[in-house]
Amino acid sequence: MSTRPAWEERPSLPGRLTKGLTLSVIALIVLFPIYIVMLTSLSPAATVNEAGGLVVVPDGFSLAAYRELFSGGVVTRSVLVSLGVTAVGTAVSLVCTVLAAYGLSRPGSVFHRPLLFMILLTFLFTPGMIPSYLLVKSLGLIDSYWSLILPGAISAFNLVVMRAFFMNIPEEVPDSARIDGASEFRILTRIVLPMSKGVTAVVGLFYAVGYWNAFFNAILYINDNAKWPLQLVMRQYVQQGQALTLNGASDTASAGALPPNLAIQMAIVVLALIPVLFIYPFVQKHFTKGVIIGAVKG
Amino acid sequence: MSENRVDSVPAGDLTSPAGSGTAAPPAPLTTSAPPGPAARRTGGGARTGGRDRTGGGARPHPLRDRLRRDWQLLLMALPAIGLLAVFHYVPMLGNVIAFQDYSPHVGIAESPWIGFANFQWLLTDQSFWDATLNTLTITAFQLVFYFPIPILLAVLLDSVLNPRVRLFVQSIVYMPHFFSWVLVVTLFQQILGGAGLISQLLRANGYDGIDVMTNPDTFLLLVTAESVWKDAGWGTIIFLAALAAINQNLYEAAAVDGAGRWRRIWHITLPGLRPVIILLLILRLGDALNVGFEQFFLQRDAVGREAAEVLDTFIFWRTLVTGEWSYGAAAGLVKGVVGLLLILVANKVAHRFGEQGIYKKS
Numbered sequence: 001m002s003t004r005p006a007w008e009e010r011p012s013l014p015g016r017l018t019k020g021l022t023l024s025v026i027a028l029i030v031l032f033p034i035y036i037v038m039l040t041s042l043s044p045a046a047t048v049n050e051a052g053g054l055v056v057v058p059d060g061f062s063l064a065a066y067r068e069l070f071s072g073g074v075v076t077r078s079v080l081v082s083l084g085v086t087a088v089g090t091a092v093s094l095v096c097t098v099l100a101a102y103g104l105s106r107p108g109s110v111f112h113r114p115l116l117f118m119i120l121l122t123f124l125f126t127p128g129m130i131p132s133y134l135l136v137k138s139l140g141l142i143d144s145y146w147s148l149i150l151p152g153a154i155s156a157f158n159l160v161v162m163r164a165f166f167m168n169i170p171e172e173v174p175d176s177a178r179i180d181g182a183s184e185f186r187i188l189t190r191i192v193l194p195m196s197k198g199v200t201a202v203v204g205l206f207y208a209v210g211y212w213n214a215f216f217n218a219i220l221y222i223n224d225n226a227k228w229p230l231q232l233v234m235r236q237y238v239q240q241g242q243a244l245t246l247n248g249a250s251d252t253a254s255a256g257a258l259p260p261n262l263a264i265q266m267a268i269v270v271l272a273l274i275p276v277l278f279i280y281p282f283v284q285k286h287f288t289k290g291v292i293i294g295a296v297k298g
Numbered sequence: 299m300s301e302n303r304v305d306s307v308p309a310g311d312l313t314s315p316a317g318s319g320t321a322a323p324p325a326p327l328t329t330s331a332p333p334g335p336a337a338r339r340t341g342g343g344a345r346t347g348g349r350d351r352t353g354g355g356a357r358p359h360p361l362r363d364r365l366r367r368d369w370q371l372l373l374m375a376l377p378a379i380g381l382l383a384v385f386h387y388v389p390m391l392g393n394v395i396a397f398q399d400y401s402p403h404v405g406i407a408e409s410p411w412i413g414f415a416n417f418q419w420l421l422t423d424q425s426f427w428d429a430t431l432n433t434l435t436i437t438a439f440q441l442v443f444y445f446p447i448p449i450l451l452a453v454l455l456d457s458v459l460n461p462r463v464r465l466f467v468q469s470i471v472y473m474p475h476f477f478s479w480v481l482v483v484t485l486f487q488q489i490l491g492g493a494g495l496i497s498q499l500l501r502a503n504g505y506d507g508i509d510v511m512t513n514p515d516t517f518l519l520l521v522t523a524e525s526v527w528k529d530a531g532w533g534t535i536i537f538l539a540a541l542a543a544i545n546q547n548l549y550e551a552a553a554v555d556g557a558g559r560w561r562r563i564w565h566i567t568l569p570g571l572r573p574v575i576i577l578l579l580i581l582r583l584g585d586a587l588n589v590g591f592e593q594f595f596l597q598r599d600a601v602g603r604e605a606a607e608v609l610d611t612f613i614f615w616r617t618l619v620t621g622e623w624s625y626g627a628a629a630g631l632v633k634g635v636v637g638l639l640l641i642l643v644a645n646k647v648a649h650r651f652g653e654q655g656i657y658k659k660s
Contacts, residue, residue, distance in 0.1 A: 004459050005546070007553045011459075015559075022454065023463070027470045029527070033485040036495065053498040054488060096378040103374030110364040115375055122386050125638055128630030129610070130617050131392030134402070135385070151385045154378045184370035205476075213478030216592055220618070231480045239484045239596065269484055276476045284469045287535065 034273065041065050041266035048263050065267035074225075074244045075233055079271060081145070082212060082230040086275075089149040089211040094204050096154060101162035102188045116163075122156045133220055147221035148214060148229065155210075158203045165199040166192060198286040205283040212275055234272055238265040396628035409624075416628035426629060428604070429612035430587075436608065437586045439518050444525055445582065448533030449575065453567060455534060456541045471531025479592040482528050486520070487511050511597070514605035521593060536574060544570035576651055584644030587637045609633050 004010075011019075040048060040055045044062035047055055069075045104112045104119075132151060141147040173195075174187045182190070193200065215231040222228060237244045365372075396416055398409040420426050451471070458464040474482065489495045490510040497507030510516055548566050557565065591610040598606040607615075609629070617626025 005550065007550045009553070009559070019454070019457070023458070023467050026451070027467060030470050030474060030531070033489055037485065037488065051498075052502070053493060054495045056495070096381060099374040100378030103371040103376075106368070106371060109368040109371050110361070111368075111372060112375075115379055118379065118387075119382060122382060124641060125390065125634055127386055127389035128393060128627065128634055129613055130623055130627040130630055131389035131395070132385070133618070134392055134395070134623065135389045137402075150381065153385070154381050156382075159378065184374065188374070209476045213476075213481075215478060215480050216595065219595075231478055234484060235480045235596065239480060239487060240599075266488075269481060272478065272481050276473075280473060280476060281469070284472065287468075287472060 037266045037269050037273075041263055041270045043263060045263065053262065054266075062263075065261075065263040068264055069267055069271070074228075075230075075237075075268060075271075077226065078228050078230045078233040081227060085145055085148050085214075085229060086208055086211040088145075089153065090204060090208040092149060093153045093155070093158075093207040093211075094200070097159050097162055097203060097207075098188070098193070098200065100154075101159050102166055102184070102192060105163050105166035107167075119156050119159060129220070136221055142221055143224050143227060144221075145227065148217050149211070151217065152210070152214075155206070158206055162196075162199060162203055165196055169195060201283050202286050205279060208279065209276060212272075230268070230272055234268050238268055241265075393627055393631050393634075395624050396631045398624050400624040400627070402623065412624075416624050417632065419625065420628050420632065425603075425607070425616075426612060429607045429609050432605070433587055433589055433608040436518065436521065436589045437582075440522055440525065440589070441579075441582060443522050444530070445579070447526055447530045449537055449571065451530060452534040452537035452541060453563065456538060456567075468531075468534075471534070473531070474528045475532035477528065479528075479590075479596060482524055483593065483596045486524055486527075490520070512600045514601050517597075517601050517605040521597070524593065525590075536578070537571060540571050540574040541567065577648060580644040580648045580651075584641035585637070586640055587633055 036054045036056055039058055040051075042061055042063070042065075043051075043055045043058070044060040045064065047059045050059075100119075103109075104116050106112065136142065136147050136151060141150070169192060174191060177187045177191055213231060214229065215235065218229050218232050222232070225232075233244065236242050392406070395406060395409065397411055397413060398406070399412050399415075400406065400409045455464055455468060458467070477485075487494060490508075491497070492507060492509035492512065494509075494511075497509065501507050510520055513520075544566065548570075549562055552562050552566055587609055589608050591608075591614075594606050594608045594611050595614065598611055610633075613626045613629045613633070616629065617623055
């Protein structure tokens with residue numbers, strides 16, 4: 001499989017070993033934490049106790065931690081919140097971004113310069129945390145799931161990436177459809193988008209990961225911890241090691257306060273990891289194919 | 299009818315928007331259409347009677363005609379533009395409360411104007427300067443200990459001849475970029491924290507445990523290690539692209555002339571990366587006041603304010619905890635304006651170096 005050019009010297013054995021070792025160590029540094037977290041979450045309580053902490057060597061298998069999490073308490077709810085916000089948010093962001101990227105991709109169309117300028121300007125100056133908070137508050141969105149979606153729904157970067165891609169589709173393609181009287185929307189959905197599956201998948205992944213990982217928006221805008229997304233639950237229960245209860249005294253008994261427990265904590269970490277680990281391989285191939293590179297090039 | 303014909307265009311050929319033209323110089327972000335495609339794509343003009351706007355001179359269409367032609371495109375741009383206008387530009391106007399003694403009970407319209415008083419307080423506030431100093435220290439430290447790592451990693455990856463091995467390692471090192479900061483900090487805590495794996499091993503062998511997560515002295519190292527773990531792999535993408543654009547004949551010529559592996563890296567690879575390195579370096583300097591918010595917010599309690607307070611966390615704690623809205627807005631405005639100036643200066647420097655910068659020299 002190797003593609004060594006003819007002029008290049010044959011790699012020496014020590015050189016190859018060093019390189020292989022370095023790459024293995026790098027891969028291990030990335031994978032090892034994920035491995036022990038998964039292993040601990042799947043280990044029976046006895047194994048975790050015996051290890052005195054994280055489990056490195058597998059011994060026994062138990063889904064007890066996950067059963068606990070999905071028994072309908074705070075965590076179950078936060079997973080549903082995160083999934084919902086991610087699904088709705090990604091849909092909103094992707095639709096708006098694709099539409100705008102296409103709408104602004106025709107050279108010479110009316111007003112596209114000022115509108116594009118307005119979008120690019122958001123790169124240079126962010127509005128600041130306090131005014132944003134006051135705006136969301138005055139719109140009555142505090143404790144609304146929309147506060148986790150709307151303020152960051154449009155990423156100027158993603159929009160510019162998509163627009164650059166659309167502009168590289170040969171003009172003749174949409175033009176021939178225009179001559180036949182197709183509407184712009186029809187051209188976008190029937191012709192341009194099917195040609196842009198890779199970039200759409202990547203931008204969709206960026207948005208979805210952004211929503212799934214969003215943490216700070218919820219800190220700012222969500223006071224009611226029954227509406228907390230998973231990242232906040234992970235922060236309180238796993239990182240800070242505090243017990244999980246719901247606000248409101250009457251609620252605590254029924255929701256079942258969750259005392260800190262290593263296997264359960266690690267199971268929460270795995271829950272936060274899983275969607276990323278599952279979607280990533282499907283989109284990952286596009287990174288190496290140059291979608292991002294093209295984006296970086298503007 | 300025509301759609302069938304059009305659909306038969308192989309989509310695969312277009313997966314890379316830049317085509318295979320990796321030799322093309324990186325186009326900067328411009329406020330208008332990039333000159334290349336715009337000049338090439340005069341189809342719109344040709345279709346409406348051969349009048350080409352890019353030719354300059356008088357406007358070919360009255361506004362009404364162009365609106366009639368392009369209203370669908372405008373309508374499509376509307377949702378995104380609307381969202382940006384409401385959630386980006388309105389709060390930008392909301393920054394006026396920095397010049398007020400704002401109270402949420404009376405609102406912006408009724409709050410008294412107090413000129414630059416907030417800024418005067420800010421500039422005499424020791425904790426503001428502490429946060430600024432921390433921010434700049436972290437930026438400087440990461441310039442030395444984070445910035446070169448993606449470059450080295452990219453050179454290493456690029457030297458892997460077996461494409462399958464290379465792809466495999468690439469997909470592994472890109473992955474942590476997609477983990478949240480809560481997750482990354484949690485993972486580090488599980489390994490390096492007081493109850494973490496390292497302490498666990500030390501105690502099992504009769505030593506004292508260590509707790510890196512609460513030690514302000516090693517905090518710089520810790521946050522840099524976290525950043526490297528999360529983003530250094532992802533950071534190689536742009537360098538790998540630059541490496542792929544280096545003319546392979548240079549390597550062959552050098553090898554024929556007797557240059558060894560290391561000399562080729564030194565004399566061909568690194569000079570080939572120079573434009574990208576300078577560009578990213580300047581961009582990082584222009585972004586010196588942003589070190590990332592969540593990472594520091596998450597660890598501020600454990601490590602303490604002295605080491606972990608950066609400008610963003612300062613603004614958050616000063617405002618949302620104490621209710622001093624105007625003061626926080628003033629701090630945010632100072633940070634935003636200084637940040638903007640830094641970007642503009644950095645871009646000027648980029649032009650001075652003969653690089654393109656983030657926007658075009660006009």
